[in-house]
Amino acid sequence: RKTRPKPKYKQASASISRSSEEVILETFAEAQKRDPEHKKEWIVLVDGDPHQIKRVKKAAKKFGVKINIIMDLIHVIEYLWEAARAFSCKSRKNQEKWVFERIEKILQGKAGEVAGGIGRSATMRGFCKKRRKPIDKCIRYLKKHLKYLRYNIALSRGYPICTGVIEGACQYLVKDRMEKTGCRWSIEGAETILKIRALRANNDFEEYWNYLCDKEKKELYCSKYKDGKIPETSKPKGKPVLTVIKGGKQPVP
Numbered sequence: 001r002k003t004r005p006k007p008k009y010k011q012a013s014a015s016i017s018r019s020s021e022e023v024i025l026e027t028f029a030e031a032q033k034r035d036p037e038h039k040k041e042w043i044v045l046v047d048g049d050p051h052q053i054k055r056v057k058k059a060a061k062k063f064g065v066k067i068n069i070i071m072d073l074i075h076v077i078e079y080l081w082e083a084a085r086a087f088s089c090k091s092r093k094n095q096e097k098w099v100f101e102r103i104e105k106i107l108q109g110k111a112g113e114v115a116g117g118i119g120r121s122a123t124m125r126g127f128c129k130k131r132r133k134p135i136d137k138c139i140r141y142l143k144k145h146l147k148y149l150r151y152n153i154a155l156s157r158g159y160p161i162c163t164g165v166i167e168g169a170c171q172y173l174v175k176d177r178m179e180k181t182g183c184r185w186s187i188e189g190a191e192t193i194l195k196i197r198a199l200r201a202n203n204d205f206e207e208y209w210n211y212l213c214d215k216e217k218k219e220l221y222c223s224k225y226k227d228g229k230i231p232e233t234s235k236p237k238g239k240p241v242l243t244v245i246k247g248g249k250q251p252v253p
Contacts, residue, residue: 009034012169012201017191021055028059042067045163047075048145071148072163077103079141082134083118086127106142109152115142173197 011030015023031042044056044067053069060067080102084095102114115138122135142149154161177197178190185193199205222228 007165010165010169010202012173013198014170014174014194015191016194017187020052021058024052024055024059025062028063028065032063032065038065041157041159043159044069045072045160045166046070046148047072047163048141068154068159069148070151070154070159070161071145073103073107073151073161074163074167076106076142076149079138083138086131086134087121087125106149107151107155109150111142111149112146115139169201173201 013023013026034040035042042060042065044060046053046056046069048071056067056069077099080099081095084098087098088094102118105111105114118135119139122132127135151161174194174197177193178185196205199208218228221230225231
């Protein structure tokens with residue numbers, strides 16, 4: 001069993017003031033910088049939100065790149081668990097067995113077969129409309145995203161099939177800071193904090209801080225002088241003279 005490779009050159013980002021379309025376009029722009037000639041495989045992991053998928057495709061078209069959209073396996077499993085509880089409401093062991101058997105088939109590229117089997121099983125058992133609701137929800141999800149559930153092909157090519165890296169970033173980038181007890185955020189304040197935390201997570205904070213200090217120096221001081229150069233101050237000769245201020249307890253320079 002080989003050790004799983006770790007992600008490299010991650011760029012974490014988060015925003016609550018910008019739209020999802022803007023964030024997706026920014027992400028594609030970052031990928032474009034890394035692969036301007038589109039020689040690499042572009043993988044996009046999604047959770048099944050139709051608006052998200054639509055915007056991803058729109059961004060791909062704008063950048064003229066072919067992408068491979070893969071449904072996050074964790075979201076698929078969540079739908080399977082809901083259906084499993086409807087089939088077996090009491091036995092946790094039976095639920096696990098039911099879910100694991102269908103996950104294995106889905107990983108083999110048989111999502112359509114799994115959806116059909118779940119539907120036939122529910123019909124044969126004569127479940128009422130209420131009990132079938134999570135089952136039908138799972139079936140619709142699988143059938144709707146069949147072309148994004150080809151995990152057998154993705155695994156054979158070494159593609160990622162889960163969003164663990166993204167979920168982890170949501171935890172340490174957003175939740176650990178923004179959900180502190182007693183915190184109340186404005187949109188502007190929260191956006192600023194998220195940007196700073198992203199810089200820190202990407203190991204870019206020191207470079208950003210140096211840039212910020214240099215920019216403030218130019219705006220506040222260099223702009224006041226000719227050619228933007230601050231004249232050197234001459235150091236006083238001899239020892240500094242201390243003057244006692246009336247009413248003060250300590251002499252000050």
